[in-house]
Amino acid sequence: MSGDVSMLSSDDDKPLKPRAGPSGRNGHVAQNGHSHSRAIQSSSEDEDMPLSQAARKSEPATPRPAKRKQPSFTSSSEDDTPLASSPAKRTASAAVSMPGAIEATATRVATANGKRKGSKKKVDTDSEFDDDVVPASTAKRATNGRTRKAPPKKKVKQESDVESEDSDDKPIAKKAAAARKRNVKQESDADDSDDDKPLKKPPAKKAAKKVATKKSVKNESSSEAPKSKRSATKAKSEETDGAVKKAKKKKEEEEEEVFRWWEEQDPDGDGTQKWRTLEHNGVYFPPPYEPLPSDVKMKYNGKFVNLPPESEEVAGFYAALLETDHARDKTFNKNFFDDWQKVLKKNPPRDGTKITNFELCDFRPMYDYFETEKAKKKALTTAEKKELKAKKDALEAPYTHCFLDGRKEKVGNFRVEPPGLFRGRGDHPKKGALKYRVRPEDIIINIGDGVPTPKPNMPGKWKDVIHDNTVTWLANWTENVNGNHKYVFLAAGSSIKGQSDMQKFEKARELKNHVDRIRADYSRDLKAKVMQDRQRATAMYFIDRLALRAGNEKGEDEADTVGCCSLRCEHITLQPPDKLIFDFLGKDSIRYYNQVDVDEQVFKNIRIFKDNKEDEDDLFDRVGTASLNKHLQSYMKGLTAKVFRTYNASITFQQQLDQGTPEKGTVQEKLNAYNHANRMVAILCNHQRAVPKTHEQSMGKMREKLRGFKYERMKLRHALFAIDPKYKKNKKYSADESDLDDDAIAEQEEQLKAKEIEKVEKKFAKDNEKLAEDGKEPLKESVLKERLQEVEAEFKRLKKERGTGKHQLKRDRPTDKIEDAIEKLDEKIKVFKLQMEDREAGKEVALGTSKINYLDPRITAAWCKKHDVPIEKIFSKTLLTKFPWAMEVEDEWKF
Structure with a gap:
């Protein structure tokens, strides 16, 4: 605790006003x-x-x-x-x-x-x-x-x-x-598959091997260790060396040489021919609808309704949105019910129920089933989740990449959007309308002349197959709600x-x-x-x-x-x-x-x-x-x-x-300046948004964490005073943390105590699990009780220290080490306050849109180089992949 107390969270700032959230409802929504x-x-x-x-x-x-x-x-x-x-x-x-x-x-x-x-x-x-x-x-x-x-x-x-x-x-x-x-x-976002093998392998790197070999030699040369121990160490080192080699080989197989098109004299971009050869596997259609279990049915006028799969699927689209703002919108509800009526006319309930009044519909049973299924998926073990993901990736693998002029390129939106209810943006008059399932007969495929025509992963034939090398899309179709064309392009x-x-x-x-x-x-x-x-x-x-x-x-x-x-x-x-x-x-x-x-x-x-x-x-x-x-x-x-x-x-x-x-300035101060500049552009371009619903909760956690830093600093100061009272006269350490009064300290220690108790209980349970696996007797409850008593005693001691201005560290440290720890905390507090200011300032502005679409990425790349700011602090992996050409600029480059 105290000096080595774990950094928790709490706050000295005034809380922001909370935002009221929408209330849920049972049954249908009026x-x-x-x-x-x-x-x-x-x-x-x-x-x-x-x-x-x-x-x-x-x-x-x-x-x-x-x-x-x-x-x-x-x-x-x-x-x-x-x-x-x-x-x-x-x-x-x-x-x-x-x-x-x-x-x-x-x-x-x-x-x-x-x-x-x-x-x-x-x-x-x-x-x-x-x-x-x-x-x-x-x-x-x-x-x-x-x-x-x-x-x-x-x-x-x-x-x-x-x-x-x-x-x-x-x-x-x-x-x-x-x-x-x-x-x-x-870097590719797709997972490992045969299609991810590079067309040209980069040269192998040797740094990892050298480190592993050095470690192996060091272990083998230890003469003081017993022979059996040296053998075990050597075996372990060889195993590690083998793992490094295997990982290196896998990495080499995954990496692909980037086509540095920006270094060519005449890159394709003149508005005429876009490619010479194009080969791909088409688009990936979502799986067919699976009917709900026989005991899961919606209600109409208080009675269960036996719907055929076609009508049940559309009802399920609405049921899944029952607790969202969409289900509380009159236009959304009207458009959904109008389109559902058309489906019901072709596929009426099997029990003869006539569904004519939206107010009498109760989709709650379907909603509850969907929520139960979500909870089951969430409760899966990591291994089970990985297995499911691997199966999904294996199905999608053939569609993630194409071959453009002999180069392997990643495809962007290769998945056909599944059927559902149109949500639109803003106050769209068609929100809630039914989006039909897209079939091969709706899709035009664009592919190189003379290459095999891809086969759809569901029954049907393509609407048309063309060979137009003046456009860059791979497939297109027309969606039914607004009659707009949808395209499949290459990835960013x-x-x-x-x-x-x-x-x-x-x-x-x-x-x-x-x-x-x-x-x-x-x-x-x-x-x-x-x-x-x-x-x-x-x-x-x-x-x-x-x-x-x-x-x-x-x-x-x-x-x-x-x-x-x-x-x-x-x-x-x-x-x-x-x-x-x-x-x-x-x-x-x-x-x-x-x-x-x-x-x-x-x-x-x-x-x-x-x-x-x-x-x-x-x-x-x-x-x-x-x-x-x-x-x-x-x-x-x-x-x-x-x-x-x-x-x-x-x-x-x-x-x-x-x-x-x-x-x-520090890196954080420079990042704040960057985000301020980005905010100015976002405001100029009207990239506004409502304050996120989680903003106040997020800021509360940050304030708690800041209070934890200050509490830890206070305890380190008091430890110095206990060692040498002369430190009280030093201006650097004499001033108290103004926002840490007795109540705040008590609250902080209560939170620390609860966290420590939870930590002890978890460790006790984990130790018993390990003992059980080894076939040994589990620890007695008295051991847990004894550990908890130690925690209680520690926090009683902290309580007695309140108001004394002194603190005893759990482990003795020299004063210079304590001074260094205080200095590091001062810097950490300064940086954290800047982060809080930055987040609060950006709560009503969306920075991503301008960063992706309106700001030349070379400005960011040059700025990062000039001011020694890691570009990974600003650009995500996706943006680094999207703008490789921008990373080549010098630090003096200007827009």
């Missing part, structure tokens, strides 16, 4: 609630930013007046004064501060300017679905007497920029040797994906050469006499300064989310003399709320654009995303509004790092 949308992504951030994602709470909408009052002013574009600001400096970010952005939530909110009609719905350019999804059709809409047509749909989508924000974004705990070397090795770490990522960031860097001219032009056009040019210039101002998505039109059956070009008059409130208040739902129904001071001319333009319009009318009624992007193409090939967003995110990040990184 349709009296409104489910909220999922938050943004990622990646789990609990241990090293970003924090784990959480669902947002809904906000009640407030009524709006029918019409807006007409503003009283006289406008004349000819009388307008020119902009005061000059064109921005090259490579500088035009992003402005965003007060109020942190309050953004993923919920439908009451807008500031009054009501809007639900008939006009729009969305931002970045679809609310994954980038692997392409809308099946585009929309036309009449606007103020004209028809605006969305850009024609491409035949196929080549690449996806958006990655899911999940646990893959957790930084790895230990430093991977490959990440710091020039010759970066691509593949050469094709890497080239796409690199080209994206290089395109953003190229914008540096044109941005001054573009800004000068749109600043001049803010006063243009032609209203279309003036609206386009104002939209470009918002896209450049606020990093807004361009926005696009959308239909009635999609969530009402908007971007810059699809803003309605209700979404912007004028606050004289020069402030605009933005309030709308952006991508994924994330609320964008921002108060921005703008140029005088921009303020005047918005007032003109809103004149004589209703709240639900378009703000930019003469500008669309197609015309805007066409205008941008005149400045630079491939320039779109999204390139501006990537450019501003990366240049802002570079500037924040350059300004905020302490040259002589």
